[in-house]
Amino acid sequence: MNWGSTSEFFAMGGYGFYVWGSFGVTAAALLIEALLARKRLSDTRRLLRRELAADRDNQD
Amino acid sequence: MSQRLINWFKFASPASFYPLAGTLWPWFAGLASVLCAVGLWISFFVAPTDFQQGEGYRIIFIHVPASWMSMFIYCVMAFWAAIGITFNTRLSGMMSSALAPTGALFAFLSLWTGALWGKPMWGAWWVWDARLTSELILFFLYIGYIALTSAIDDPRRADKAGAIVALVGVINVPIIYFSVKWWNTLHQGASVSMTKAPTMATTMLWGMLIMALAFWMYSIAIALYRVRAIILERERHATWVAELPEMQR
Numbered sequence A: 001m002n003w004g005s006t007s008e009f010f011a012m013g014g015y016g017f018y019v020w021g022s023f024g025v026t027a028a029a030l031l032i033e034a035l036l037a038r039k040r041l042s043d044t045r046r047l048l049r050r051e052l053a054a055d056r057d058n059q060d
Numbered sequence B: 001m002s003q004r005l006i007n008w009f010k011f012a013s014p015a016s017f018y019p020l021a022g023t024l025w026p027w028f029a030g031l032a033s034v035l036c037a038v039g040l041w042i043s044f045f046v047a048p049t050d051f052q053q054g055e056g057y058r059i060i061f062i063h064v065p066a067s068w069m070s071m072f073i074y075c076v077m078a079f080w081a082a083i084g085i086t087f088n089t090r091l092s093g094m095m096s097s098a099l100a101p102t103g104a105l106f107a108f109l110s111l112w113t114g115a116l117w118g119k120p121m122w123g124a125w126w127v128w129d130a131r132l133t134s135e136l137i138l139f140f141l142y143i144g145y146i147a148l149t150s151a152i153d154d155p156r157r158a159d160k161a162g163a164i165v166a167l168v169g170v171i172n173v174p175i176i177y178f179s180v181k182w183w184n185t186l187h188q189g190a191s192v193s194m195t196k197a198p199t200m201a202t203t204m205l206w207g208m209l210i211m212a213l214a215f216w217m218y219s220i221a222i223a224l225y226r227v228r229a230i231i232l233e234r235e236r237h238a239t240w241v242a243e244l245p246e247m248q249r
Helices: A006-014 A016-059 B002-011 B014-046 B055-087 B090-122 B130-151 B155-169 B172-182 B202-234
Strands: none
Touching (some): A016 B055, B055 B090, B130 B172
16 A cells, blocks of 8 residues: 555645646546537437438428 | 458448447447556556655556557557548548547647656656657647548548548657657656566556556547447438437437
8 A cells, every 4th residue: 555644645745736637637638528529429419310300391 | 251351341331330339339438447447546556656756657657558549549540541542431531530539639648647747857848859749749640630631521532631641640650659769868768668578567567558458448439439420420311320210209
């Protein structure tokens, strides 16, 4: 075990800003990318559903 | 032989790749989560403190995997570009454009975590050193690919233009990889090389490799997910899209 306490863990031996700045931004970036990808797919599906519904209405 | 060729080209059709990608991505996402949990646990609780760099070295567990992925994804993009140019398959261009944002993200993360490592260890966020500069060029190549392909309205022509950027730019990847050998750089040499024993503790090495594997699985999952959106965007007028269950109300 490397850490005696929680505060020691967050301090990272004085490198806290650099270590958490790296891990935090990486986690946030991957999370945002995943959310954007999900939004892109659901937006596309919604748009296509609307287009298809409009086509069907025109044919009737 | 002919049987196998037919099977491969079957999945080159967006209509059959769309459901396949839909089945596959959750598996890769699951693998990525498990590997990430194990990797983070090793990074913070198993790997010992470095005798020179203290706890600051722990950035290595994402810096090196992110850098590897940025280079690897570019090679995969170039591979799809070559396939697209040779066989004129529609899916290849879609795969390249699905990979580009993730590659750009990892290139950015490589530079970002590198800056946060460089400041305490070298005293500078950035130096114009061969390794850093060539990685920055890689980031710009990704941005250039994305900008170029989204500036051209016709997707097939955009794919062709993008494929040229991907194929020409791939020459930068070995330059990044060997930069620390070819030039006298501030950046430290390779911690893991194919020809020598690794110059680091075994637990550190394992943490790095598992994080790299986690990023790899994440990249596959997100690329498969994104390519589904791209397939729908481009094939919107195809009959098979109209017949998809999620398109019915």
